[in-house]
Amino acid sequence: MRSPVAWIGQLKTRIPSPGPLAVAAFAICALSGLPLLLVYRPGAPLESLARAMMTNPIGTWVRSVHYWSAQGFLVGAVLHLIVLLRRGEEKRMAFAAWFRLILAGPVILVALVTGCILRGDAAAERVAAVFRALVHVVPPGGNLLAAILLGSGSSLTVVCWHHALTASLAVAILLRLHFGRVVPEARSLGLMSVLIAALSVIWVPGLGAYPQATASFPWYFAGVQQWLRWVPEPGLAVGLGVSAWIALALLPAFDASFRTVAKWSLAAGFLAYALLTGFELARRYWPGATGAPPIAQEFVSARSYVPVPSTLRRIPVASIAGRPEGCLSCHGDMNGFSPAHQPAALGCTSCHLGNPFTLDAALAHAGMTLTPGNLSVVRQTCAAAGCHADIVGRVQASPMNTMSGVVGVDKVVFGESRDLDRPFDVAHLGHSPADRHLRNLCASCHLGQDKAQPAAISQQSRGGGCSACHLDYGPE
Numbered sequence: 001m002r003s004p005v006a007w008i009g010q011l012k013t014r015i016p017s018p019g020p021l022a023v024a025a026f027a028i029c030a031l032s033g034l035p036l037l038l039v040y041r042p043g044a045p046l047e048s049l050a051r052a053m054m055t056n057p058i059g060t061w062v063r064s065v066h067y068w069s070a071q072g073f074l075v076g077a078v079l080h081l082i083v084l085l086r087r088g089e090e091k092r093m094a095f096a097a098w099f100r101l102i103l104a105g106p107v108i109l110v111a112l113v114t115g116c117i118l119r120g121d122a123a124a125e126r127v128a129a130v131f132r133a134l135v136h137v138v139p140p141g142g143n144l145l146a147a148i149l150l151g152s153g154s155s156l157t158v159v160c161w162h163h164a165l166t167a168s169l170a171v172a173i174l175l176r177l178h179f180g181r182v183v184p185e186a187r188s189l190g191l192m193s194v195l196i197a198a199l200s201v202i203w204v205p206g207l208g209a210y211p212q213a214t215a216s217f218p219w220y221f222a223g224v225q226q227w228l229r230w231v232p233e234p235g236l237a238v239g240l241g242v243s244a245w246i247a248l249a250l251l252p253a254f255d256a257s258f259r260t261v262a263k264w265s266l267a268a269g270f271l272a273y274a275l276l277t278g279f280e281l282a283r284r285y286w287p288g289a290t291g292a293p294p295i296a297q298e299f300v301s302a303r304s305y306v307p308v309p310s311t312l313r314r315i316p317v318a319s320i321a322g323r324p325e326g327c328l329s330c331h332g333d334m335n336g337f338s339p340a341h342q343p344a345a346l347g348c349t350s351c352h353l354g355n356p357f358t359l360d361a362a363l364a365h366a367g368m369t370l371t372p373g374n375l376s377v378v379r380q381t382c383a384a385a386g387c388h389a390d391i392v393g394r395v396q397a398s399p400m401n402t403m404s405g406v407v408g409v410d411k412v413v414f415g416e417s418r419d420l421d422r423p424f425d426v427a428h429l430g431h432s433p434a435d436r437h438l439r440n441l442c443a444s445c446h447l448g449q450d451k452a453q454p455a456a457i458s459q460q461s462r463g464g465g466c467s468a469c470h471l472d473y474g475p476e
Contacts, residue, residue, distance in 0.1 A: 016188040018083060022076030023175055024184035024192040029069035030168060035062050037164055042157040045120025050207055050324045050357040055313060057305045064200035070115060072192060074220060077108060085263060090251040097178070102249040104174045110149065111167035114159045116218050117150070121208035127217060128159075130228070137235040138242070206300040207357050222284070223276035244269055303360055312359045320347035325356045327364060351381050371451045373467030375401065382466050395466070401447045402426060403438075410434045 016024075039059065041048040052059035081101070084090070090098055117128045128150060135146040151158030176182050184192075217225045227237055247262050254262055318328040320343075327348035334343055341351070349356045354368035372381035375396060383392035399405055407424035411417035414434035427448050429435040443449075449463025454471075464471075 016185065016191060018076045018079035019179060020185050020188035021192055022073050022080055023179055023181065024188040025069045025072035025076055025196070026171060026175060027182070027184045027189065028192060028196060029066060029073055030172070032062050032066040032069060033164065033168075035059075036066060040118070040160065042118075042160045043155050044322055045118055045124075045156050046207065047120075047319060047322055047324055049119065051317065053207075053304070054317060054324060054326055054357060054359055055308060057307055060204065060304045061200065064204050065196055067205045068196045068199040068203075069192075070112060071219075072196060074108065074112060077104065085266075090259075093252065095252045098252050099249055100174055100177050102245065104171065104178075105245060105248075107167055107170045107174065111163060111171060112218070112220065114149075114163035114167060116221075117159050118156055118163055119207060120156065123208040123217065127221065130217075130221075130224075134224075134234050134238050137238050201302050201305075203299040204302055204304050206298060206304075206355065219277065219281060222280035223273045226276045226280040240269070300355065300358070300363055300366070303363055304358065306360060308359045317359075318344075318347075320344070323347065323356065325349070326359045327352075327354065327356055329359055330361070350384065350387075353377070353380060371454055371464055371467055373465040373471060374450045374463075375448050375465040376450055378465055388466075395447070403443075403446050407434075407438060410438055 036049075036052075039048055039052040049063070053063060084101075093101075113127065113131050117124050117131070132146045132150055135149060136142040138145055149158075149162060172182050224237060228234065231237070244266060247266060251259055251262060312329055315329045315332075318325045318332070320328075325343075325347040328343060331343070331348060337343065339345070347356060348354070349368075351372040352368050352370070353372075355364050355366055358364050369377050369381065372378070375392075378392050378395075383389045395401055402424065403426040404424045405420075407426055407429070408417065408420050408422055411424070411432075411434045412420055414432070414437070416432055416434045426438065426443050426446050429438055429443060447463060447465050447468055451462070451464035451467065454467075462468075
């Protein structure tokens with residue numbers, strides 16, 4: 001009977017090393033990107049991607065494979081570099097060969113970031129803005145470099161060309177020079193194909209449906225996001241990154257003692273960035289960590305692969321401000337809105353959240369709210385960028401929400417306070433006699449109470465935040 005150590009040793013010999021796995025992931029990524037190019041329009045990026053995914057489950061599958069193969073390539077490339085450093089390969093490789101290997105780092109970064117920007121959704125726009133700001137501070141000629149990489153207009157044509165051609169071709173050339181091949185080994189390709197297929201079923205990458213999705217940066221960018229939140233100085237972030245890259249590139253030129261110090265410093269920097277990334281991802285994904293509803297779903301259910309019923313496929317998908325609005329395929333007969341809130345102007349998800357990039361009811365209703373005016377969700381609905389962002393804070397602090405005067409008078413009457421001017425908030429009532437009195441009476445009506453269903457204000461329907469005053473339930 002073989003010992004566990006021998007069994008593990010045999011298993012290690014059968015599993016390909018990170019390098020060949022990275023080559024396999026790149027090949028899958030490049031091949032899966034070709035069909036996406038056929039439907040992608042740089043002038044309407046979000047609309048072209050969303051329509052391809054909404055009407056054809058195969059489009060969703062191809063994009064999912066493309067996404068996960070890119071992540072696999074990044075992880076494989078990083079692990080391959082770590083293995084080389086652990087073995088001390090920088091001492092045995094020619095300087096030119098080592099420099100080409102390290103040069104792949106910025107090229108891979110450009111390929112990944114441009115791929116994220118090409119989504120064209122709210123998160124992509126935020127990533128583009130942050131990336132442009134970071135590139136601007138690169139000396140010398142940061143402004144020129146940003147214009148070369150990202151272009152200057154709203155169209156993503158330049159970004160598309162860099163992602164599909166420049167960066168991809170550069171990566172292929174560097175892989176050929178380093179590994180001596182671009183066509184992957186059969187064993188590595190088979191293992192990576194199974195892994196990517198499994199991930200593509202479990203986690204299907206979606207598209208950011210609303211402005212709040214800007215919080216969903218790519219996971220490999222999460223450390224930068226957290227760093228800029230603590231130290232809002234892009235020049236320092238770029239300086240640290242460039243310094244680490246230069247140190248890596250010059251490792252073969254260092255003597256033994258300085259090389260050891262440099263490698264330990266790089267390891268400490270990598271660990272610090274990994275911890276920053278982990279902290280940001282935990283803050284983003286831990287259940288209830290932010291206290292906010294999960295409005296920015298980065299992944300959707302595998303129901304996305306279920307074919308759309310033929311009755312829905314025959315209904316033209318509406319387009320609202322360059323964004324497909326699948327909700328209107330079923331709810332196109334809604335009426336009774338004021339001109340500024342007509343579905344033809346805003347769509348449905350601007351107020352009700354949910355997912356507009358699907359024709360499946362269960363997927364569309366995920367994360368949706370029936371009553372957008374509720375103060376518990378109002379910062380994601382009425383207060384969204386470009387709407388009433390400057391009003392919500394005033395409403396939440398106003399007497400008609402806090403009922404400060406009512407609470408103050410009630411407490412004076414019950415002998416629990418002598419100061420009528422002391423500020424109170426009905427949302428923070430305790431269990432004193434005065435507070436129990438308010439809970440049984442006024443507190444059940446104040447604006448902060450969530451309405452579960454749309455309805456006119458009555459004894460059975462109270463609260464509702466903004467909707468309590470600003471929504472008129474007419475016959476329509």
